[in-house]
Amino acid sequence: MNRYLKWLAIAVLASNLSACGYNEFQNKDEAIKGAWGEVVNQYQRRADLIPNLVNTVKGYASHERETLEAVTKARASATSFQITPEVLNDPEAFKKFQQVQGQLSSALSRLMVVAEKYPDLKADTSFRDLQSQLEGTENRI
Structure with missing residues (x-):
């Protein structure tokens, strides 16, 4: 009887420890998803600011058409790429997402250089x- 109690105690202890570990993994997973949601929100905020910025620059530097079009195209490309959990788990798709965001950052940098001239x-x-x-x-990104 004592031997059975010992095995029962070990089984209960192992069960409790594995449940704690599972909950910890779930908590970490939710924290990661929340943090990534913040990043996506900031990317969207950046994309939302761009049309106003382009229109403001256009009023002062209308002959910088090529730069303004590059920014507009990069924004369109970035906003057309929807980020989903599947994209996060697919290295190729995530690489494409990063590439599109990098192109937008590059276009914005060129726009800021143009703005320095005026x-x-x-x-x-x-x-x-x-x-x-x-x-x-x-x-924040």
Whole structure:
């Protein structure tokens, strides 16, 4: 009888320990999903700021058409790529997502270089506000 009690105690202990480990994995998984959701929100926020920024720059630097079109195309490409849990688990699809976001970042950098050429644009408060919001979003990403 004593021997059976010993095995029963070991089985109960093992069961309890495995349940704790499972719950911990679930908690970590939910935390990761929540953090990734924040990143996706920041990417979307950045994409939402771009049309306003392009329109502001367009008013001052209308002959910089090529740069403005590149930013618009990169934004369209980035927003058309929907991020889903399947994409996160597929290395090729995730690489494509990163590539599209990198192209958008590159186009935005070129736009900021263009903006440096126009002192009136740099002095515009709406441009400065948009630029500040965009910088904050980039930092959160």
